[in-house]
Amino acid sequence: MIDFLAQIFTLSMFFAGLRMATPLILASMGGILSERAGVINIALEGMILTGAFFAVWGSYTTGNPWFGVLLAIISGMALAAIHAVVSVYFKADQVVSGTAINILATGLTVYLLQILFGVSGTSPRAVRLPQWDIGIVAFNPMVYIALISVPIIWVILYKTPWGLRIRAVGEHPQAADTVGINVNRWRFICVTLSGAFAGLAGVAISIGEGSYFVNGMSSGRGFIALAAMIFGKWNPLGALGASLLFGFTEAIALRATFQHIPSELVRTLPYVITIIVLAGFIGRARPPKAVGKPYNKGER
Amino acid sequence: MKMSNNMKSTLTTLAFALIAIFVALLIGGILIQFTTEASMIEAYIALYNGAFGDLRSVLNTLWRSTPLILTGLAVAFAFKCGLFNIGAEGQLLIGGFVAGVAGYSFTGLPAILHVTICIVLGMLAGGIWGGIPGLLKAKLGVNEVINTIMLNLIALQITVRYGINQLRLEGAADNTPRIAETAELTRFTDTFLNDLFNLPGGVRVHTGFVFALLAALFISYLLFKTKTGYEIRAVGINPSGAEYGGINVSKNIFLAMFISGALAGLAGTVEVLGTHRYFTSGLDAGLGFTGIAVALLGNSNPGGVILAGILFGALTQGGMGMQFAGVPREIVTIIQALVIFFMASLQMFKIFIEKKRAKEVAK
Numbered sequence: 001m002i003d004f005l006a007q008i009f010t011l012s013m014f015f016a017g018l019r020m021a022t023p024l025i026l027a028s029m030g031g032i033l034s035e036r037a038g039v040i041n042i043a044l045e046g047m048i049l050t051g052a053f054f055a056v057w058g059s060y061t062t063g064n065p066w067f068g069v070l071l072a073i074i075s076g077m078a079l080a081a082i083h084a085v086v087s088v089y090f091k092a093d094q095v096v097s098g099t100a101i102n103i104l105a106t107g108l109t110v111y112l113l114q115i116l117f118g119v120s121g122t123s124p125r126a127v128r129l130p131q132w133d134i135g136i137v138a139f140n141p142m143v144y145i146a147l148i149s150v151p152i153i154w155v156i157l158y159k160t161p162w163g164l165r166i167r168a169v170g171e172h173p174q175a176a177d178t179v180g181i182n183v184n185r186w187r188f189i190c191v192t193l194s195g196a197f198a199g200l201a202g203v204a205i206s207i208g209e210g211s212y213f214v215n216g217m218s219s220g221r222g223f224i225a226l227a228a229m230i231f232g233k234w235n236p237l238g239a240l241g242a243s244l245l246f247g248f249t250e251a252i253a254l255r256a257t258f259q260h261i262p263s264e265l266v267r268t269l270p271y272v273i274t275i276i277v278l279a280g281f282i283g284r285a286r287p288p289k290a291v292g293k294p295y296n297k298g299e300r
Numbered sequence: 301m302k303m304s305n306n307m308k309s310t311l312t313t314l315a316f317a318l319i320a321i322f323v324a325l326l327i328g329g330i331l332i333q334f335t336t337e338a339s340m341i342e343a344y345i346a347l348y349n350g351a352f353g354d355l356r357s358v359l360n361t362l363w364r365s366t367p368l369i370l371t372g373l374a375v376a377f378a379f380k381c382g383l384f385n386i387g388a389e390g391q392l393l394i395g396g397f398v399a400g401v402a403g404y405s406f407t408g409l410p411a412i413l414h415v416t417i418c419i420v421l422g423m424l425a426g427g428i429w430g431g432i433p434g435l436l437k438a439k440l441g442v443n444e445v446i447n448t449i450m451l452n453l454i455a456l457q458i459t460v461r462y463g464i465n466q467l468r469l470e471g472a473a474d475n476t477p478r479i480a481e482t483a484e485l486t487r488f489t490d491t492f493l494n495d496l497f498n499l500p501g502g503v504r505v506h507t508g509f510v511f512a513l514l515a516a517l518f519i520s521y522l523l524f525k526t527k528t529g530y531e532i533r534a535v536g537i538n539p540s541g542a543e544y545g546g547i548n549v550s551k552n553i554f555l556a557m558f559i560s561g562a563l564a565g566l567a568g569t570v571e572v573l574g575t576h577r578y579f580t581s582g583l584d585a586g587l588g589f590t591g592i593a594v595a596l597l598g599n600s601n602p603g604g605v606i607l608a609g610i611l612f613g614a615l616t617q618g619g620m621g622m623q624f625a626g627v628p629r630e631i632v633t634i635i636q637a638l639v640i641f642f643m644a645s646l647q648m649f650k651i652f653i654e655k656k657r658a659k660e661v662a663k
Binding site for chain 1: 440443449462589593630632636641
C-alpha cells in the first residue's frame with residue numbers, strides 16, 4: 001500500500017497530471033464563459049480539434065509555432081461564432097448546434113489534412129512550442145496560460161461590471177434587457193471568446209506536447225472539460241480543481257501499475273465520479289438559470 | 301381544420317428539409333470547387349453514381365443506412381419524450397460489444413436461437429446504457445445530456461480499450477474474436493434474392509436492414525397507436541401538463557431512454573452480426589452523432605427517419621465514389637454537419653411562420 005502511494009504521489013506524477021489537465025482547464029474556462037452567458041457549449045470538443053489542426057498547420061507552414069497559436073485561436077473563434085450565430089440569433093437548439101460543430105470539425109480537419117498536407121491520418125512534423133523552464137520543471141507555454149487564465153476569468157466574472165452583465169444575461173435575460181444590456185450581443189461575445197480558449201486547448205494537445213496532428217486527437221477532452229465545468233459548479237476555481245483531478249487520474253492511469261485494477265478502467269473514474277456528483281451525493285450543481293434558452297426580445 | 305394544419309406543418313418540414321439539403325450541398329460544392337482539382341458538378345455526379353449508379357451501389361447504400369436508421373430512430377424516440385439522447389454512440393458500442401461477445405462465446409446453438417440471444421442481449425445492454433441517464437433524469441432531475449456524454453466515454457473505455465485488449469486473439473488486429481456462423485445475420489447475396497436478381501459481388505446489405513425497417517414500423521405503432529406512446533408524447537410536449545393529467549412522468553422518461561438505448565444497441569448489434577462479424581474498435585464511426593442529424597432531418601418521425609437514414613447512407617456510400625474523383629470523402633461529413641445547421645436554423649422561420657399563422661387565426 002505504501003509502495004503504491006509512493007508510486008502515485010511523486011513530483012513527476014504531479015507535473016504529468018498538470019500537463020494533462022491543461023487542455024481541460026483552458027476548455028472549461030471557455031465553457032464557463034459561454035454557459036454563464038446562457039449558451040450550452042458542447043461544441044468545445046470540435047473547437048479543440050480544429051485548434052489542434054490549425055496550430056500544427058500554422059507552425060508547419062511558417063516554421064513559427066506562435067503563428068500556429070494565433071491560427072488556433074482564430075479557428076476556434078470562427079467555429080464558436082458559427083455556434084453563436086446559429087444558437088443565439090437563429091434560436092436553434094444549442095445542443096443540436098453544438099453537435100453539428102463537433103461533426104463539422106471531425107470532417108473538416110480530416111478533409112483539410114488531405115487538402116493542405118496531402119496525407120491522411122497523421123500530419124508531417126511541425127515546430128513545437130518552446131518549453132519554458134521555471135527552475136524545477138519546464139512546461140509548454142499553454143500550461144502557464146491555463147493557470148493564469150483561471151484567476152483572470154474569476155476576477156472578470158465576479159469583480160467587474162462585465163462579469164455582472166455576463167452573469168445577468170445567463171441568469172435572467174429579461175431583467176438584463178430591461179436595464180439596457182444587449183443580451184444577444186453579450187452572448188455572442190462570450191461564446192466566441194470560449195472558442196479562443198478551446199483553440200488554446202487544441203494548441204496544448206498538438207504543438208504544446210508534441211509536433212503532430214492526428215485525426216480525432218481531441219478524443220473526448222472537450223466533453224471532459226464540460227464535465228469539469230459542471231463538477232466545478234460553473235466557477236473557474238471549481239473547474240480548475242476538477243480539471244486537475246481529471247488530469248491526475250489520467251496521469252495515474254497511464255503511469256502507475258496496479259495489481260488488480262486494469263488501467264483502462266481507472267480512466268473511467270473521472271466520468272463515473274461526474275455522474276455520481278451530478279446525482280447529488282456531493283451537492284447539487286445548479287446551472288445558470290437561462291442556460292439553453294434562446295432569448296426572444298419582448299417575450300415573457 | 302386541425303388536419304389541414306397538420307398537413308401544412310408536414311409540408312413545411314419537408315420543404316425545410318429540402319432547402320437544408322440543397323444549401324448544404326451547395327456550400328459543400330463551393331468547398332470542393334475551391335480546394336480540389338475536381339469541379340463541383342463532376343464531384344456530385346461521382347457521388348450520385350457511387351450511391352445509386354448501379355444495383356450494387358443501391359444495395360450498399362441500404363447497407364450503410366442500416367445503422368443510421370437505427371441510431372436515428374433512437375435519437376428521434378427520445379426527442380418525442382422531450383429528451384436529448386446524445387449517448388447513442390455509447391449505447392451502440394455497449395450493445396455491439398455484448399452481441400459480439402455472445403456471438404463467439406456461445407457455440408453449438410441453432411442459428412435462429414443464437415441470433416435471437418445476441419440481439420436480445422445487445423438491445424438489453426444498450427437499453428441499460430440508455431436507462432441509467434433516464435433513471436437519473438426521472439428520479440433526480442439530472443440533465444440527460446451530460447450523463448449520456450459521460451456514459452459514451454465510459455463505454456469507449458470498457459469496450460474498445462479494455463474489452464478488446466482482454467479478449468482479442470494473440471497478435472490479432474483491434475477486434476474481438478470472430479462470431480460463430482450461427483450468430484451471423486444473413487447477407488442478401490446468400491439468400492434466394494441472389495438467384496432471383498443475379499446480385500453482383502461486393503454487396504454487403506444484410507437482414508439488419510429489414511430489422512431497421514421493422515423497428516421503424518414498431519416504433520411508429522408504439523408512438524401513435526398505444527397508450528404508452530401517447531403518454532411518452534404527452535410528456536414530451538408538456539411534462540407538467542402530463543403529470544396533471546395523471547401520467548407518470550418519471551416512468552415514461554425512464555422507459556423512453558431505455559427504448560432509445562435499446563434501438564442504439566440494436567444498431568451496434570447489427571453492425572457486429574451483419575457487417576463486421578466481430579466487435580471492432582472502429583465500430584461507432586460517429587454513427588451515434590450522425591443519428592442526431594438523421595432524426596432532425598426526419599423530423600423525429602419513423603417514416604422520415606427511414607428516408608433521412610437512406611439519404612445519409614447514400615452520402616456515405618457515394619463519398620467512396622467521390623474519393624475516386626479526387627475529392628476526400630470527408631466532404632460528406634461536412635455536408636452532414638451543414639444539414640444539421642440549416643435544419644436547426646430554419647426553426648427560427650418555423651417559429652416565425654407559426655406566430656404569423658396564430659395572428660391570422662386570432663383575427
